[in-house]
Amino acid sequence: MEIPYTVEPRRDTGLYNAKVGIWLFLASEVMLFGALFSSYILLRVGADIGEWPQGLLNVPIGTVNTLVLISSSVTVVLGWAALKQGNFAKYRICQTITLLCACAFVGIKSYEYYDKFTHYQVITKDGKVFDGHLVSKNKDQVVLHGFEIDASKGKAAGVTAAHKASHGGHGKEIEIKTADIQKIGNYGPAHNTYTSIYFTLTGLHALHVIGGALVMGYILFPGAGMWKTEPERYTNRVEVSGLFWHFVDLVWIFLFPVLYLL
């Protein structure tokens, strides 16, 4: 049985079925990310003045990741345009670059996550707060490479200053005895409201990047045989995957300023 409207548009919608399907799916995705964005904004607006942690993220790394995703969107479209002109070889080059960009994005994001999971905050029983990357930890002592938080600036501002200096590679080795520690924890999702929503939003986004890359990789390599038998349908598949990729990139274009800059 032949599947209808894989190439020619339906008369009632004016579109082929896969395009209608992907737009319906993207509409549901907009609601998912919209709800998370709204949560972030409400939590941030509701935070006490000076308490919301800003500057915890490494802006140059986020900028590089943004450039990577913008480049990948350009190569997706150029690949699709090449297929429209019947140039499969050019499409394959463009789409391979897209997949490499996706891998680069996930790799850089993983590094950022690793940085946060190895970045610790230690509060001692005498009220001092230390912030830095974990060098070593045993039953007697914890060694951090970082700073003591300057409480005079306010806690959030002090943590921000320590993080910025840490991104610049500054800091000194601090030895803290385990018996003196009141609380110790890394900057993972459980650290505070900001890190939990940061990991939720960026983790969900990274899953979308991985999913999109898997689909495009399938179309590019194992699924490429369709180009010989049904070139128009194959081109439509590439267009639909490109639409999803653009959605994922658009989400990042909004995530980057909201999480990293503002």
Place this chain on the structure above:
Amino acid sequence: MSLKAIHILFIIVSTMLCFGFAAWAFWTPSGADQSVSRVNLVMGSCSLVLGLGLLVYGRYFLKKLKDVSYL
């Protein structure tokens, strides 16, 4: 809405982000003495150039795909 249409939207939003980011980088004090750091100046300049590059690319893209439908 075709890939062409959403790509144009994407380029417009990306261009706005580039110029916005450049403005953020040039005007946000990040140095110890509340001055704009060298890293920010470099990032802002690159972002400005990228924004202009995206405008040029957008024109090229519109010309290249002028026969493709927006639907």
